[in-house]
Amino acid sequence: MSHAVVFDGVSFTYPGAPDPALSEVSFGLEEGSFVLVTGPTGAGKSTLIRAMNGLVPHFSGGSLTGSVTVAGRRTLDLPPRKLADIVGFVPQDPGAAFVVDRVEDELAYGMENLGVPAATMRRRAEEVMDLLAIESLRNRSVRALSGGERQRVAIAAALTTAPRLLLLDEPTSQLDPQGAEDVLAALQRLVHDLGLTVVVAEHRLERVAGFVDLALGCSPGGKVVLGSPAETLGRVGTGPPVTRLGRMLGWSPAPLTVREARRMVAGTNLGAPVAGDSRGDASDAPGEGPAAQVEGHLSSPASRRSHRQSPPQPPTPPGPRLRPAAAPAVPEGSPSQARVPLVRAQSLVAAHGDREVLSGLDVGLCPGEIVALVGRNGSGKTTLLRCLSGLHPPARGTVETAAGGRPAPGLDVALCPQDPDMMLFCETVREEIEATLAAKGLRGGAGALAGPLGLRDLLESHPRDLSAGERLLVAAAAVVASGAPVLLLDEPTRGLDVESKGRLGAFLRSLAATGHGVMFASHDVELVAEVATRVLMLAGGELLADGHPAEVMADSPVFSPQMARVFGAPWMTPEQVAMAVRGR
């Protein structure tokens, strides 16, 4: 089989950078592969992807040695536009990459440049709109789309040119879980049916691990390894929650998907030990495996679930035995009823123009709470945050602080912007935090805020030199410095790797511990499972559910975290499960 991409001894250094971003990278990707690019922030994922269509080095500058060959063409000899007929590219920020205005014209833009005949253009535009379910957006302006819609349109616009290779830089970062699943499934179909090669950089491994058949692992220093997803994730030392659980418990090989984890765990109840050497036949081969460890320490969650209304489960093997005493406690009822909320919306109705976005919400946020807002793209999460922050006036109903009266932005409530670059303007992280303090008439004190965020070593760095994750943390620190008792965040995990997400989670917990109220909107179910003390589920501007994450999310086929899928409620994080299994 011929290769879609060949890297031969490729080293690349950005202009002015002391260290190479890619160092002696060699691999070949066969046509029709679905490839994940993984690794921590700043390890060169974007560089690797952009080297596949010539943006590196033609746009980035810098020096590239070795050769990158795409479908037989050397990228060093050709500018990106000369590769446009074989490579499609979806950048990280699709909003800034749109060229024309209307969605349908945007889909046609690439084809027009390639001189595709009008009749073919029409047909392809229709096909791709169907494939990505964006037909209803056809006449909309690309600038008026939501983040999730933009990502779909950008992917569609890259597909209309019928490329042999499709490069995507974090294509699902703004999609809700179901939307992400749909888009990845659509891409997988193209891989299977047409032999398209897809290379995707993605931090949310739980979303992609089940779709890809190869993984490129980037590590700091510019080393890149190619292998099966299991091998590569093992070497890079990252993975979705099921994989992390497998590693914590010493399962070998660690499972990659919920399905694999279920099979491995299911062995327990059958009494048959599970194979430890090959994932493929883990469920039926004898040997040493995770089952041996899980056995006896976990009691079936099915019995505890029986008193609750739960939808019929997919054909799940009876779960592992969970020891009841070890099960994480699910508090009864909503904890907010007992205390006075820092900010509260009552019968809140909000609209954009004539369109009603929120219809009669009652929501409160108490000190010490970390509330997660989940729901589909367009369910009203951002609008609710803007109403609570005092930026968006309610059409009807009230938004009040504990003292009564509309919340004052930056005084009662602080909303951390979705894009930290909309806020950062100073030369150093320290100045950035002190700018907020100065506006409050305070001096110094940046160190105390930077500490819990792990930013202490970066205080003298320029904010724009930091990674996306670090910039978000700086923005969060700058906003919290306002002293507002309520912190709201809109999709804070966009572009964050597992490590940065951990730091963000720890920061939110430390805020809650000091009496702040925290609310964040997120599509990242694993982060929600990790840090939220309460979950609000929105749908079509209405509150669908309000309660402990284990109650609200565990039964949802879309919003449940991986642990709940494998072990049932109330298991939310791999740490909980590992502790329950180990701690006798």
Place this chain on the structure above:
Amino acid sequence: MSTTNPFYLLPLFAAAWFVHSARRIEGPGARSFKVFVLFGALTVGTRTALVLLGPVNRGSVLAAMLEGLRVAVMLAVFGTFSSVTDSWRILRLTPRRFHEPALAAALALSIAPRTIVAAARVREAQRMRGIEPRRWRALPALAVPVLATGMEEAGTLAESMDARGHGRGRRSSYRTEPWGPAAWATATTAALAAAVFLLVARALGGGLTPSTFPFVWPEASPWLVLAALSFSLPGALRPETRP
């Protein structure tokens, strides 16, 4: 040919204002007229203030004000253009051989509304930190993120265009919009008014640049005033619906 005669400049401004209020379209561009008029007022003020720094007499102050007014009216016309036109629709009305410059113009025109949107987002973000956007000291907090993000987005756009085959030379068209009666009428009115202005001014003079030193009350040709006012005619046209 340019003029500093207020009897021509003010009708031009009135025409711009009328077209703007009659034909403004939805979207972030709708506010650009206001923004550009504001810039224009600032120009007049700054231009005049600069003169006050030097030796002052009635003539020099008036000359500065009229020059400022000329720039302000040009800005207002530009503001009207971006508030009443969908530059992307103009791109579709453009014959294929002019596609490249038209695309460049459309992208350039989209900068103003995009910047207005970005500035609003930055203001909101800084309010969350207690940085009061109305203070002069807040200027870097507002300007730096807008400019830096603008530069970054421009880079992303350039990359995206190249990666999608821009500039390969051979092009086809997905769809072009035919010119309807309103498009023809607008173009004809503008061309006629400009032609009258040029021809009458050349033939009869008409005081395009009135003398301010010594100060003379400027004369005005009714033909030229009429020509200036006729730029408002497109505001009375019924727009065509999108195909």
